[in-house]
Amino acid sequence: MIRGYDRYGMFIDEPIGYRISPDGSRILLYYGEIKINADDQYHVILCTRPSEE
Template sequence: MSGIDRKIILDRRHIAKHLPNTAQSNRLLRRGRSAHVFNDEKTLLRVAQAIIVGGIHTGFARGYDRYGLMFTEAIGVRLDPDGSTLLLFYGEVKIDADNQYHPIPRTRPSEA
């Protein structure tokens, strides 16, 4: 079965770190970490909806139930502290114990 078949609520606290040129995504880079950002907020919302409707359950990892979907066009980019970039085609929705979710652009599904 694909898609998420329970009521979930968007957790807006995590959105800014997955959008380009926000204080939160820039803070990750300043701290020497990569930032996985969507192309824009419209793409973030479109990807989240696509995963809710047709995403594949990939398991439970690091405290979150996870669903994902591969896209044919780049949905975002991984920004590295050294300035290099990598286009991202995989989207993931992480759902916490309170059924709050947030989407993330990734290179591949998360591993346990």
């Protein structure tokens, strides 16, 4: 549980998306999390690494 939500994550071997940095370059994303709230609603977050508290 991180910041009041259950989170489950997974590293993927190939990029699953990218983030555009302020200088316009692309940062490849290899990690995804599922964030679940108390009502069992969820959404997927693509990120560079696991969330930290």
